[in-house]
Amino acid sequence: MTLSPATLQKIAEVIPHYPAEQARSATLPLLHLIQEDLGHIPDAAIEFVAAKLGIQPVNVYEVVTFYPMFRRQPIGRRHIKVCRTLSCALVGGYKTCAAFEAEFNTHRGEISPDGEVTVDFVECLASCGTAPVVLIDDTLHENVDCAKAKALSNQIKAEAATRK
């Protein structure tokens, strides 16, 4: 596991946000930084965080396995998170999710065959007034009906084509 100098720098900055004797509190921030860098949390990252904060690897492992946002496995290049909860579902959230799955020929929770995306259902994204909503990586998209899902998919595909 190799972390970028920028990530190591941010890790060094965030640890002093907590009292020295409470270093364990930096577990979540460190895991976020590592996942942003590596795309997921490998075993080596768990041992790294434990050593860095002076705690046992199992203390980090139990955190990684509890919180839905932390991943033990790599995902596609882009992460498409469709809100599943009631307000979005009432106005077509399930159809939106199906549209993304069809566009990338994939199933929820799997990496698409072209490696470009992972489509997931997630619970309430707290933007119910503009439902259905979708979080693609860090960007929230509102009022995503099937047509908009297709348009967003096309953008991702076009971006992928320029890379090839």
Next chain:
Amino acid sequence: MPAPAERRLIFAHIGEPGYTNDLPCYLKHGGYEVLKKAVARPPAELMDEVKKSGLRGRGGAGFSCGLKWSLVDRKSGKPIYLVVNADESEPGTFKDRYIIHQDPHQLIEGIMVTCFANNVKQAYIYIRGEFPEGARILERAIAEARAANFCGPNVVGTGYSCEIFVHRGAGAYICGEETGLIESLEGKRPYPRIKPPYFPAVLGLWQCPTIVNNVETLCHVKHIVDMGGDNYAKIGTPNNTGTRLLCVSGHVKKPGYYEFEVGKVTLGELLNEVCGGPLPGRKFKAVIPGGSSAKVLKFGETFTLKNKDGTTRTLAVEDIPMDFDTLGACGTMGGSGGVIVMDDSTDIVAALANINEFYAHESCGQCTPCREGSLWMKKITGRMVHAGARAEDGALLKSVADQIAGRTICAFGEACAWPTQSFIAKFGDEFKGYAETKKTKPAEAIELV
């Protein structure tokens, strides 16, 4: 009578063209003037203003903010912490998102007034992981405020110092429960703590006295100190003071966020006038008035409530004022202000199945009744929708729900039981006849689970 006009205190500039979330814009609109005046006053006086204001927490429980502050152990010699609950996760609720994204300095000013009043030297904003943009905005706003001496060392030249740090969650609803949030902030699984003895006011973050307040609540503190607690208490209705942000979603013409004096707008006015009524050709069927944990209301049912003078009054769902007390008397709650509307196209069993899936996913697993019960409720309603319903399913669901509420460490037990209990109580016939209904279900019915 037309619906009363909105009164925007917190959302005064939200959605306003040209209003940006940086410090210069906030200062141009009178920003941090309240903090400058507050730090020149004795902290006890500020606490008194909040007590007089009657402010009730806007996160869901509606607990008195002044009382919460007064319970803080100030004799322990340990530092006092403020933890800002920005883990907005209650389905149907989306108010704090707009404060964080569009007016972060209002929140920071509220935090700093609160910190000064309570002699807090360190505050943490616990923001849900799904708000990465919000976390960046807050971090930038804190850096701006710090550079201008509105937080950090030597606030406004007074010698008082207080740091604010942003701490991101990672996708767990239970972190909205204040003791679960504290565990999460300590770097652990967010298992809620048992109370007593772990009241945050005494044994909170790192076993130190801790105040946990919601984002909206802290913004209200700023306005209370600005106008005075007595003046603030004149807004709204008795025991339900101030304004409150209402978030409307689901089957209405104009979903969105609105701010009203508490109790001045009725549910009917809100949905029919403010939000433009039901979608074309539809009628309202059910509404959840305070986030998905609140008990559902069925259009057509009535409530007979006692008045103070001993007489009674009867309210239809449309007549219920959007406050804390009347919604409570009608068997539900104002909760977090998230109003979810369902019209007559809604498959009510599927709607409950959707909610049950949420709670089964989010139960932390610490208490057996909740861990097992939420899962079984999800399985039963899921089977009803996808595989086959039985006439006795309603009674079975009720018996599971009845064994959760009141038997868990935290209020999640009630939160996951109340939807099932209320859906069965009010729409029992639809559960009983569900197998038949499914056969005749219109093909266009929207998938909910």
